[in-house]
Amino acid sequence: MQKRGPKKSPGGRPQKPIGKKKPAGSGPKPSPSNDGTMRLNKFLAHSGIASRREADDLIKAGLVEVNGKTITEMGFKVKPADEVRFNGSEIRKEKKVYLVLNKPKGFITTTDDPKARKTVMELVGNAGSERFYPVGRLDRKTTGVLLFTNDGDLAKKLTHPSHGARKIYEVGLDKNLTKTDFHKIQDGLELEDGPIKVDEIQYIEGKSKNNIGIVIHSGRNRIVRRIFESLEYEVTKLDRVFFAGITKKNLNRGQWRYLSEKEVQFLKINN
Secondary structure, X not given: OOOOOOOEOOOOOEOOOOOOOOOOOOOOOOOOOOOOOEEHHHHHHHOOOOOHHHXXXXXXXXXXXXXOEEOOOOOOEEOOOOOEEEOOEEEOOOOOOEEEEEXXXXXXXXXXXXXXXXXXXHOOOOOOOOOOEEOOOOOOOOEEEEEEEOOHHHHHHHHOOOOOOOEEEEEEEOOOOOHHHHHHHHHOEEEOOXXXXXXXXXXXXXXXXXXXXXXXXXXXXXXXXXXXXXXOOOEEEEEEEEEOOEEOOOOXXXXXXXXXXXXXXXXHHHO
């Protein structure tokens, strides 16, 4: 007996089988409305105390209280009206602050200094009452793009080795970089703390061969200076012109500005 194929529509195409109708209410259920609660580690991160991961450690250590009770439970949620204390001091969810500074020479990247040296915080002291801090470090002699925020999660994301925010530097050397050493850097070097390979290196167009552009993701301490010092060059100028998509365009040395909402979203999504 010859098997019949699927019925065809007048246009010659097979008709789709008609399935059973789904009973009412079997579709996806709407999510519950937001009740205003927030996980405690997220609250600490939003308050500028620490990143979420670091906040978990603070909670485990018994350093956080909610309404007078020490909380060590992971996943604990706080309500908007709850009183949260860290190390005995009340903390509140602060407004998020994001800004960029064109760092000049002579300032160290720290919130305070026991030797009373000038810090970058002096340059952004009029940016508001919220607590914020520099993202990553630039050494005292290095200039250029430096971000500040009280968003602990974003700061951790931008500086964590596994993420590696993209950075572009303009480097000035005490002598011309030879082609041999150029290719050594391009191919990768072995430093005392392990191998390092840059993303890109080039001579800066229109300048002498001791002016180099370098693109790198690594956040290791003084890594750009150490790359050239390993080949017996002295870095006479080091300027970071790009960090994670943010530049110092239209900012003179020592000037800062708030990031736009678009820039903040870019940082969160693309890094």
